[in-house]
Amino acid sequence: MRGIPDLAEVDAMDAADPLRALRDRFVLPEGVIYLDGNSLGAASINVFNEIETAAKEEWARDLIRAWNTAGWFDMPVQLGDRLGRLVGAAPGQTVVCDTTSINIYKALHAALAMRPDRPVIVAEGDSFPTDLYMAEGVASTRPGTVLRLEGVDAPTIEDLIDDRVAVILVNQVNYKSGRLRDMAALTRKAHDAGALIVWDLCHTAGALPVDLDGSNADFAIGCTYKYLNGGPGAPAFIYAATRHHPDISQPLSGWWGHARPFAFEQGYAAGSGIRRFLCGTQPVLSMRALKGSLDLWDEVDMTAVREKSVALTDLFIRLVEARCGAFGLELESPRDGAERGSQVSFAHPHGYQVMRALIERGVIGDFRAPSTVRFGFTPLYVGYRDVWDAVEVLEDILRTGAWQEARYAVKEAVT
Amino acid sequence: MRGIPDLAEVDAMDAADPLRALRDRFVLPEGVIYLDGNSLGAASINVFNEIETAAKEEWARDLIRAWNTAGWFDMPVQLGDRLGRLVGAAPGQTVVCDTTSINIYKALHAALAMRPDRPVIVAEGDSFPTDLYMAEGVASTRPGTVLRLEGVDAPTIEDLIDDRVAVILVNQVNYKSGRLRDMAALTRKAHDAGALIVWDLCHTAGALPVDLDGSNADFAIGCTYKYLNGGPGAPAFIYAATRHHPDISQPLSGWWGHARPFAFEQGYAAGSGIRRFLCGTQPVLSMRALKGSLDLWDEVDMTAVREKSVALTDLFIRLVEARCGAFGLELESPRDGAERGSQVSFAHPHGYQVMRALIERGVIGDFRAPSTVRFGFTPLYVGYRDVWDAVEVLEDILRTGAWQEARYAVKEAVT
Structure with missing residues (x-):
């Protein structure tokens, strides 16, 4: 297996991304890394x-x-x-x-x-x-x-x-x-x-x-x-x-x-x-x-979408396992990109709280009972640096135990 | 039966209309009298x-x-x-x-x-x-x-x-x-x-x-x-x-x-x-x-809507029959307002052409085969003066025979 990329390599992946310009066609809030486009895709200027x-x-x-x-x-x-x-x-x-x-x-x-x-x-x-x-x-x-x-x-x-x-x-x-x-x-x-x-x-x-x-x-x-x-x-x-x-x-x-x-x-x-x-x-x-x-x-080539999707999800799995592997996360998605859609799920015994803590920190994925934290990667508006930053937040939440704060334990309906 | 109202009486009906202010909440194009709200209602600022x-x-x-x-x-x-x-x-x-x-x-x-x-x-x-x-x-x-x-x-x-x-x-x-x-x-x-x-x-x-x-x-x-x-x-x-x-x-x-x-x-x-x-x-x-x-x-009283609806449709029937009665129109809707919804239909042997001519002149109703010209009256945005003006146009089209122009005979799908 290749080594774990560092930030410079991740930024280089963005710089070489043929779909990168599409990001500007979408309207996403400041401070949010949106990894739930597999539930509800993002808004775009075109649509407005x-x-x-x-x-x-x-x-x-x-x-x-x-x-x-x-x-x-x-x-x-x-x-x-x-x-x-x-x-x-x-x-x-x-x-x-x-x-x-x-x-x-x-x-x-x-x-x-x-x-x-x-x-x-x-x-x-x-x-x-x-x-x-x-x-x-x-x-x-x-x-x-x-x-x-x-x-x-x-x-x-x-x-x-x-x-x-x-x-x-x-x-x-x-x-x-x-x-x-x-x-x-x-x-x-x-x-x-x-x-x-x-x-x-x-x-x-x-x-x-x-x-x-x-x-x-x-x-x-x-x-x-x-x-x-x-x-x-x-x-x-x-x-x-x-x-x-x-x-x-x-x-x-x-x-x-x-x-x-x-x-x-x-x-x-x-x-x-x-x-x-x-x-x-x-x-x-x-x-x-x-x-x-x-x-x-109409402007998008699906082959390029797939290539980026596999690269994004591969990167996410590798970074999470390298940096968060000690904190009880278990990969639930296929490790082989050829057998995987554009999302990655991990099991965590306190997945609900972990996801709530992530969302509060601006990393939006979702939770599926009993223990799945799920992250969707939409190549049109998610970049490699987003993956890096999301893993930074996830690592911090797990390492500090921030997810254990009482307020994250209150259940809310999540569509 | 009462006499046929003149324009002054019609304007007085508008002045006394308790729903009149609602008209300004809707967005209707200049030069159009919209009598097809029974097919598709009009747009409003609220909706935008x-x-x-x-x-x-x-x-x-x-x-x-x-x-x-x-x-x-x-x-x-x-x-x-x-x-x-x-x-x-x-x-x-x-x-x-x-x-x-x-x-x-x-x-x-x-x-x-x-x-x-x-x-x-x-x-x-x-x-x-x-x-x-x-x-x-x-x-x-x-x-x-x-x-x-x-x-x-x-x-x-x-x-x-x-x-x-x-x-x-x-x-x-x-x-x-x-x-x-x-x-x-x-x-x-x-x-x-x-x-x-x-x-x-x-x-x-x-x-x-x-x-x-x-x-x-x-x-x-x-x-x-x-x-x-x-x-x-x-x-x-x-x-x-x-x-x-x-x-x-x-x-x-x-x-x-x-x-x-x-x-x-x-x-x-x-x-x-x-x-x-x-x-x-x-x-x-x-x-x-x-x-x-x-x-x-939420601001509208349905009783007021019904009163105005019956008054609008009554006025339309009376004006059409008084002014266009000689031109082959036959009332297809109940004459008694208590037995009628908020629309009025007339049969005309060339109803399709008549309606196309009306629409081109800005009076929008619709046609239903074989011979029905249909007019809907939405009390929220249709006024008594609209009824008067629509009948003026209808009378003119019938009296001049403008509906006989060849271009009105071409069939188009109408929803």
């Missing part, structure tokens, strides 16, 4: 400008006409195509709409309808919970459908795959550990068993290159407010491979998914292609915030 | 300020912490209660979330689950279509469920109500004609037959006083971007009477509806009360726009 234009010019000036003049009605499809580029989806397969939870429902419903004789949905026991809750909800609408979980019913997803499985819902990166799955391999395994697969990209879209088309994925869903920086609660996305479009049916059959939405027909007639996953009228201001961020993403 | 605060202060400064510090997570419930006041719902029965279409799905699903042995959903053939499309979608998830329509299967909703009916989905005001239903009477009729009722308030919330609790309604849904001025595609709302809360089950069971959303449990456990209708993470910027508008609504 877009929502101001949408509200003060388009809405206020054009009123109802803005649905046409400003292209509001087409945003789900147009932004979907632009987002698609970041996740390896050719145009016409991705739409931006609704929430991640709702889109899970649509994708699972469509998949179940395509496998009517198979009773099993497979998911991960350590998934972000809403995936499981939505899978339960979908299962409840088709009698005899059961949900089987990795880590509960079997050690691994692979062990659960057999010819009774209709669909697998799986995260490309685990929200807690940052473990990265092999999309192509697991998709192949699912297909070999005759099952379909829905990929949850919440922790990979905008974090690393995703290759939905190249992996032969069936469906995918994800949010846009983490690495994609689309704004708090920005609309989610859903992808379906073109080969499945004629077979998509899902019961959230609102007017935006109709073949002729403005003909005001009495009966539902599903639109063509990926539009079948659209339902109701979308939140334009939140959608426009996302557009602002996607404008910025 | 809220989205700027949410984006530039809360998000950019507090980042992930804003979910707590700025109260983002509680907005669906808090805004729901405030909106509830406008539709006659005591606190704890209304949440703001998702879209009208999605909320129809939840309400119908919950109602069907409460009437497992009844196969029929009743709706209106001339409903805004997404209601019917969503009812179809829900019906598809429960084998044997059928959708029966007023005007198709029977002349009236009342004729369709029998002991096979599980739930009735009905608009309080018809989007096209403006016809207002008697909520208390129809709810009683539904209950007498053992059925449940879901009221669609899209064209009444913010347009007139609604009395959900007093009418003993079961469920209600509606949008917030029409008379409530919450912004384009602002999140919708859903209401359930307290007596039904323990029985609510619906399959869009996302983490925001969980009893302990931050405990990250594997299994879904429905939260208490109206939270059971929450699903995924909500679009904060669009939600905050709505908050800005609800701040303004």
Whole structure:
């Protein structure tokens, strides 16, 4: 293993960083090192400008006409195509709409309808919970459908795959550990068993290159407010491979998914292609915030993002283990960058207090029960010096025992 | 009938209008008379300020912490209660979330689950279509469920109500004609037959006083971007009477509806009360726009809104019939203000062209096929003089035949 870098080497990494200029496009508060972009991405000038234009010019000036003049009605499809580029989806397969939870429902419903004789949905026991809750909800609408979980019913997803499985819902990166799955391999395994697969990209879209088309994925869903920086609660996305479009049916059959939405027909007639996953009228201001961020993403090369992401997370692991290793931190994320998303988690027996102390000192990560301190590294606005400085603060808190102050023990809800 | 008012009388009506000062809180373009607030409400200073605060202060400064510090997570419930006041719902029965279409799905699903042995959903053939499309979608998830329509299967909703009916989905005001239903009477009729009722308030919330609790309604849904001025595609709302809360089950069971959303449990456990209708993470910027508008609504007395609404629509009908009666317009809305929402529709054999000519002259209403020109009157920012001026333009277009210009015949999509 290489030696531990010193500050001069870290500054040199920043100086050589091809993404460095992007940092100035974001608006981050003074004195904060933001390592929670994997929960909520940072604000940018682009986004501010877009929502101001949408509200003060388009809405206020054009009123109802803005649905046409400003292209509001087409945003789900147009932004979907632009987002698609970041996740390896050719145009016409991705739409931006609704929430991640709702889109899970649509994708699972469509998949179940395509496998009517198979009773099993497979998911991960350590998934972000809403995936499981939505899978339960979908299962409840088709009698005899059961949900089987990795880590509960079997050690691994692979062990659960057999010819009774209709669909697998799986995260490309685990929200807690940052473990990265092999999309192509697991998709192949699912297909070999005759099952379909829905990929949850919440922790990979905008974090690393995703290759939905190249992996032969069936469906995918994800949010846009983490690495994609689309704004708090920005609309989610859903992808379906073109080969499945004629077979998509899902019961959230609102007017935006109709073949002729403005003909005001009495009966539902599903639109063509990926539009079948659209339902109701979308939140334009939140959608426009996302557009602002996607404008910025148009300038970004995902390969450069991945290279920096691995370098940032490698650096963090090495510095933490070298300088804080004596203080009870245990790495929970894969050590090999190739198996890791853009985040690093450590276990600490008093992780909650440690994270609260960090946040008070301006290093914002988050805590996941029972003992995980989690740090996300967004290459667009986090630099190598940020990593260095964050570890300085972490070391100080651990060495001095500052986290033991009583006020850090009071629990607060953390999203 | 009284005589036709002259301009002096119209100006006197404005001078005596108790809501007149509210007009200055809205941002409307010069030279426009906006009579389409029943499609998309107008922008206001309040809303601009809220989205700027949410984006530039809360998000950019507090980042992930804003979910707590700025109260983002509680907005669906808090805004729901405030909106509830406008539709006659005591606190704890209304949440703001998702879209009208999605909320129809939840309400119908919950109602069907409460009437497992009844196969029929009743709706209106001339409903805004997404209601019917969503009812179809829900019906598809429960084998044997059928959708029966007023005007198709029977002349009236009342004729369709029998002991096979599980739930009735009905608009309080018809989007096209403006016809207002008697909520208390129809709810009683539904209950007498053992059925449940879901009221669609899209064209009444913010347009007139609604009395959900007093009418003993079961469920209600509606949008917030029409008379409530919450912004384009602002999140919708859903209401359930307290007596039904323990029985609510619906399959869009996302983490925001969980009893302990931050405990990250594997299994879904429905939260208490109206939270059971929450699903995924909500679009904060669009939600905050709505908050800005609800701040303004806190100052408004719905009785005054209704009085002005009836006076505006009465004045419009009287002036149009007196001045444009010779030009082929036929009233499609109820003549009696007590039976009418806050809109007026006329049929004209060339309604599409007439409306396009009006819009080009700055009078913005909308067209609904085959022949309806539709005008919405939002008492918060439309005055009596606006009505006078709009009729002047309409009369001129009809008298001169300006609508016959070839360019008005080209069809465009109109939302």
